[in-house]
Amino acid sequence: MPQNTHALDSLPPRSQWARFLHAANVIECLALAESFNKQFQVEDIQRPESGLALLRNRDGARGEDYFLGEIPVARAHIRLFLNGEAMAEGGAQILDDRTPLARAIAILDAVLANRLPGHEQVTQLLNQGQQHIEQQQAQRQVLLSSTLVDFSLLGNDEDDHND
């Protein structure tokens, strides 16, 4: 299978693509993937599916693993063909229960990872999702920065009491 090894320095790491694409406009994501679906032949390496994942967490007291609960997961693993020749593999696992969205992100992942024709549009969607997440991060930064507290001032006055 030909793999394009172009440097993707300007892009965020592939480990963040699913997160960013998931944060982009869902309708645009599905529409773009559908356009690639017409351009390439898409084969499901693993049947796209949605269900639950058991969330394994490590406790902070003794470092033992336990299950915090369950989370929704949708996943897809596809291969793109052009003129019968395998072009690229893509995959996605997202916290969502929409199987078509996971498959769409897997297609976009394959196109972008291999810089296939149309990857610029995927980059745009990626940027859109990244901006959305950066806005979210900015909101959280305000929550933190505006509530930074210095308890070291406690105890300087006679009236202060420590429980």
Add this chain to the structure above:
Amino acid sequence: MGYVAIKGGADAINGAERAMEILRTAEGEQGEPLTLSAIEHQLRLLTSRVVSEGGLYHPKLAALAIKQAQGDTLEAAFALRAYRSTKPRLLETPPQDTRKMRLIRRISSAFKDIPGGQMLGPTFDYALRLMRLDLATERPEDFRKIAGSFLARSPNAPVADSFPKVVDTLRAEGLLPPLHSRQCDPFDVTREPLVFPVPRSAALATMARAETGSLLAIAYSSMRGYGDIHPTIAELRVGYLPIELPHPVTGEMTEAGEVLVTECEVVAMYEADSAGKRPTFTLGYGACFGHNEVKAISMAILDRSLQKGMADGPANPSEDPEFVLLHVDGVDAMGFASHYKMPHYVTFQSDMDRLRTTQKAHDQALEPSPHQTERAAQ
């Protein structure tokens, strides 16, 4: 217990469902249906309770469950659990590291200064518990301005959102026991029944989806005196835990999304190791989906209580794994309480028959014998 089948009740049952709908929509033409987004965001602490007690992190479905249950958290958690039981389980995540949590709140009552600083974040802790009458007449345009104006106050410099844990610092100083290096497969409370004794992972998983009030009540018994934990909060953190799963193609750990989590570590009384090692503080751990600090703190206290009970034998109810773990699940407890509303006509008829027989025997025993009657007449 015994039950009888109900016949001829279908119309009444359908009518009861309609009656619930009528009350939900009783505002009539003046009313607006609650949107799921409004429930998820404006009643976010309620949504948090339901995702945690339902054991499934799905805030949108939790909001739907709250709407459907008309605000009853137990019914909503039940609906969420019923939903999850219809879904296939695809995978188990690798162990997630809560040090990577993107925090919105972080406090310690053990230390004034902690690496990275303390951020109060969103909390009612320092608010006056007085009615905010302005909310009763809040206008949509005012409501919409609040978030925008608050967020305009962006910090001058970027602020870190993930921090080292306070307990890591204590551990580095040798004040805490080392972390376990060997991992066992955790106990899955959704697939296996609790048969005692159970491992600690079963206790943590059970408490993570326990009903908040139940956990609080038993933890409170420990706080008030039926226990000897004396906890201090090393750290309480609220934030978004990035969930990392392997990429289907590269195998590289890839962020699949994030989950709002509340986590608490409490430092408790120190104890000398029986093997003669250096004394160290003991720790309790609590965590749950959503923003629910009372639950995480209660869980951390009970974790420590249960560790003590498992090691030395329970000295009070909060240290007894069977007592705690079998009585904190809201859906279980609600189901048992609610089942008393179902027809018990056969069992109660039997109780009445036995009572009448016993009363008759009692009355006969009190009736004077012919000999006593004769003597009384003399």
